[in-house]
Amino acid sequence: LAKTTQPISMDSYEGQEVNITCSHNNIATNDYITWYQQFPSQGPRFIIQGYKTKVTNEVASLFIPADRKSSTLSLPRVSLSDTAVYYCLVGRIFSGAGSYQLTFGKGTKLSVIP
Amino acid sequence: GAVVSQHPSRVICKSGTSVKIECRSLDFQATTMFWYRQFPKQSLMLMATSNEGSKATYEQGVEKDKFLINHASLTLSTLTVTSAHPEDSSFYICSATVSGQAEKLFFGSGTQLSVL
Numbered sequence: 001l002a003k004t005t006q007p008i009s010m011d012s013y014e015g016q017e018v019n020i021t022c023s024h025n026n027i028a029t030n031d032y033i034t035w036y037q038q039f040p041s042q043g044p045r046f047i048i049q050g051y052k053t054k055v056t057n058e059v060a061s062l063f064i065p066a067d068r069k070s071s072t073l074s075l076p077r078v079s080l081s082d083t084a085v086y087y088c089l090v091g092r093i094f095s096g097a098g099s100y101q102l103t104f105g106k107g108t109k110l111s112v113i114p
Numbered sequence: 115g116a117v118v119s120q121h122p123s124r125v126i127c128k129s130g131t132s133v134k135i136e137c138r139s140l141d142f143q144a145t146t147m148f149w150y151r152q153f154p155k156q157s158l159m160l161m162a163t164s165n166e167g168s169k170a171t172y173e174q175g176v177e178k179d180k181f182l183i184n185h186a187s188l189t190l191s192t193l194t195v196t197s198a199h200p201e202d203s204s205f206y207i208c209s210a211t212v213s214g215q216a217e218k219l220f221f222g223s224g225t226q227l228s229v230l
Contacts, residue, residue: 032217043207043221044158046115087157093217102219104150104158 004088004105011111018075020108022088025069031070033064036087040106044087048073075110083112116142116212120222127198128230135225137192137208143188144210148219149181152205166190198229 005023036044050062061074085107117140129153150158172182182194209219
């Protein structure tokens with residue numbers, strides 16, 4: 001399983017764009033990159049997933065360079081409600097030979113300041 | 115998105131008692147569910163993988179006789195913490211995958227267990 005490295009914490013003012021980068025140097029060919037958001041005392045929530053290049057949905061964008069050794073979650077115009085822990089996961093839940101168990105890293109605690 | 119319902123959200127029990135936590139997939143069938151544990155200010159740790167109709171697969175270091183997992187139907191998995199002790203106090207979270215969205219995990223809201 002690819003090990004991930006993220007900043008432990010980040011601060012941002014409301015209305016700014018926030019970019020959280022995750023390093024995953026030993027990502028495997030078949031691995032996906034998935035980001036989850038977790039609020040205190042709640043289960044994580046899926047944000048976005050990608051394999052290569054750029055993915056965008058209604059809440060975020062995910063930028064993946066050609067070598068796939070890192071990825072960047074971009075949150076446009078954050079608000080106070082975006083204060084949470086963000087986890088970058090790399091791997092596969094299921095493989096052809098069985099199952100991988102996605103391993104959560106330490107995550108990035110984002111604090112949005114008024 | 116798919117909804118995973120987890121109950122109870124909070125439970126307080128005396129040391130030595132057993133506690134059952136339910137995890138239900140409300141609008142989809144979950145062949146596989148995962149159980150995680152999370153201590154304060156720490157990340158999620160996978161405890162076990164639960165497959166419908168078969169025995170759960172436990173991660174190294176997780177006592178299968180203490181954390182009993184039953185996945186008797188495609189919409190329900192239960193985790194029973196047997197003879198709970200204060201060190202079992204933690205936040206327990208279940209998750210499931212959806213057919214066709216195999217690389218996404220949908221999580222329950224979690225259960226805060228406090229053992230006195």
